[in-house]
Amino acid sequence: MYNTPVHHITSSATPVTVPWQNLSGGNAHECKVRTHEALFCEGDDAEFLYEVVEGVMCNYRILMDGRRQIISFAYPGDLIGLGQTDCYRYSCEAVCNAKVRSISKCALMRDAQGHADLGHRLFEIATNELASMQEHQLLLGRKSAIEKLASFLLVLARKASDEDDPQASFKLPMTRTDIADYLGLTIETVSRNMTKLKLSGVIDLPQTTTVRVRDMFKLEELAEGDECNF
Amino acid sequence: MYNTPVHHITSSATPVTVPWQNLSGGNAHECKVRTHEALFCEGDDAEFLYEVVEGVMCNYRILMDGRRQIISFAYPGDLIGLGQTDCYRYSCEAVCNAKVRSISKCALMRDAQGHADLGHRLFEIATNELASMQEHQLLLGRKSAIEKLASFLLVLARKASDEDDPQASFKLPMTRTDIADYLGLTIETVSRNMTKLKLSGVIDLPQTTTVRVRDMFKLEELAEGDECNF
DNA sequence: CGTGAGGTTGATCGCTTTCAACGGAGGTGG
DNA sequence: CCACCTCCGTTGAAAGCGATCAACCTCACG
Numbered sequence: 001m002y003n004t005p006v007h008h009i010t011s012s013a014t015p016v017t018v019p020w021q022n023l024s025g026g027n028a029h030e031c032k033v034r035t036h037e038a039l040f041c042e043g044d045d046a047e048f049l050y051e052v053v054e055g056v057m058c059n060y061r062i063l064m065d066g067r068r069q070i071i072s073f074a075y076p077g078d079l080i081g082l083g084q085t086d087c088y089r090y091s092c093e094a095v096c097n098a099k100v101r102s103i104s105k106c107a108l109m110r111d112a113q114g115h116a117d118l119g120h121r122l123f124e125i126a127t128n129e130l131a132s133m134q135e136h137q138l139l140l141g142r143k144s145a146i147e148k149l150a151s152f153l154l155v156l157a158r159k160a161s162d163e164d165d166p167q168a169s170f171k172l173p174m175t176r177t178d179i180a181d182y183l184g185l186t187i188e189t190v191s192r193n194m195t196k197l198k199l200s201g202v203i204d205l206p207q208t209t210t211v212r213v214r215d216m217f218k219l220e221e222l223a224e225g226d227e228c229n230f
Numbered sequence: 231m232y233n234t235p236v237h238h239i240t241s242s243a244t245p246v247t248v249p250w251q252n253l254s255g256g257n258a259h260e261c262k263v264r265t266h267e268a269l270f271c272e273g274d275d276a277e278f279l280y281e282v283v284e285g286v287m288c289n290y291r292i293l294m295d296g297r298r299q300i301i302s303f304a305y306p307g308d309l310i311g312l313g314q315t316d317c318y319r320y321s322c323e324a325v326c327n328a329k330v331r332s333i334s335k336c337a338l339m340r341d342a343q344g345h346a347d348l349g350h351r352l353f354e355i356a357t358n359e360l361a362s363m364q365e366h367q368l369l370l371g372r373k374s375a376i377e378k379l380a381s382f383l384l385v386l387a388r389k390a391s392d393e394d395d396p397q398a399s400f401k402l403p404m405t406r407t408d409i410a411d412y413l414g415l416t417i418e419t420v421s422r423n424m425t426k427l428k429l430s431g432v433i434d435l436p437q438t439t440t441v442r443v444r445d446m447f448k449l450e451e452l453a454e455g456d457e458c459n460f
Numbered sequence: 461c462g463t464g465a466g467g468t469t470g471a472t473c474g475c476t477t478t479c480a481a482c483g484g485a486g487g488t489g490g
Numbered sequence: 491c492c493a494c495c496t497c498c499g500t501t502g503a504a505a506g507c508g509a510t511c512a513a514c515c516t517c518a519c520g
Contacts, residue, residue, distance in 0.1 A: 059364075061364065061365075061367075061368045063368070063372060063373075063454065063455045064454060064455060064456060065455055065456075067372040067455065068372070069367055069368040069371040069372045071364050071367055071368075082357060082360060083357050083358075083360030083361045083363075083364060084357070084361070085357070085361075089361055089364060089365075090364060109350075112346070112349070112350070112353075113346045113350070114346070116342070116343045116344070116346070116349065119342070119346065119349040119350070119353065120339075120342070120343070120349070122353060123342075123349065123352060123353050123356060126353060126356040126357065126360065127312060127313050127314070127315070127356065128313075129360060130312060130313030130356065130359060130360060130363070131313045131314070131315075131319055133313075133360070133363045133364075133367065134289075134291065134301050134313060134319060134320060134363075135291075135319075136367060137291075137299055137301055137363065137366060137367060137370060138291045138293070138299040138301075140367060140370035140371045140414065141299040141370045141411075141413075141414030142293060142297040142298070142299045142414060143293075181371075183371075184370065184371030184372060224293065224294060225293045225294060225295055225297065226294060226295075
């Protein structure tokens, strides 16, 4: 069974005290989600929001014949369940063993009525999510396979970047299938382009789940589509 | 010069009184935008939000080599400029002659501090936008050309649907290029699949900018990817 | 040591893109 | 009024990229 240890990749979200922790008080409960276990499914009553505490979750939608599109990965500090009304419009499961904190949605909305700060913060989070989805639409609609993969690795590298050692390696908590479903590709195409990046010296792959960027400039060029012939 | 008359396709957004009209008071100014004229560009200071009053606008991002991805079309009643922080992260231009109402962003944010209703409404709008972007990601990442086009026409047909006459025809305010850039395809592919839908009797094309759905069921099947062999 | 899930690589297929030619609609100016 | 031009859309032929099908590898685990 797939059982990667939980990787602590800090979220790019502001790491300040999270406002709903205090405000929703007793309404927040922690719960564990194991690799590939579902947190909720498309169509379930959207009673809760969730904050990722540990590990990585993914939100996805599927077509009837099984084609899957991963909308986003959620890292510690990220909020899951925005963009929902009465029932969830997508499914959510753990990419690796994870821990989430559930937050009663109606309690949160009630709190937001009284605390403009909280409302503002929620709006800001929704805003950031919109921005990253716009970026992802550009990727899905207009980038080639190699550009998609380069963009993806670049985001992960920056998320995990260590100021002391910018060349430090980082873990991929998700499988090739997850990456493929996020980038709108197949596993074979992801694998082929991963080796292409390795052979051309842009990245190192000490293990299949470990990446080290060797040529950040080239990776950035590829991600932005400057590099015509690769 | 391209000069389509302005089409009044009502937005699916709740057609109730729009809260910021009242709250931002004298801060809202109307302005006209002509076909293919830019309202703002990626990188501009994000001083204003805009409400579409008339016509259709589109938000898009481009890669350096000119590849363009349209993020969304904005119809009358829709709000443009969410998902921005200090400067716009995408460009916005008119698809056909349009009229927008500008809303000072900081004035709006100030008002939202005092009026929980307004804050809640803005959050709700952001939420709806997130939901439709999730749908669009599924389309971009996992649907075939014919499924993409069917999905697109289905949304427009529903938006323009007349309860008295569900078979009524509707106008496409945007060019084939715009459709292609929205669906992540080329104009040729859009054109080919448009004729494919016409020849198979799913739609009628009295003019290139006018569509009538003849077989709604088939169109829905295609959009959801049920129809294996088309 | 067998088993199964995840990953890589090769060969081939086919859908979408690319390149190219043509046609129609609308605007302009002689 | 008509020739001309430009933009937009359609259609055909060919090319190319990513998908599909298939074989094999690796590693963790019982």
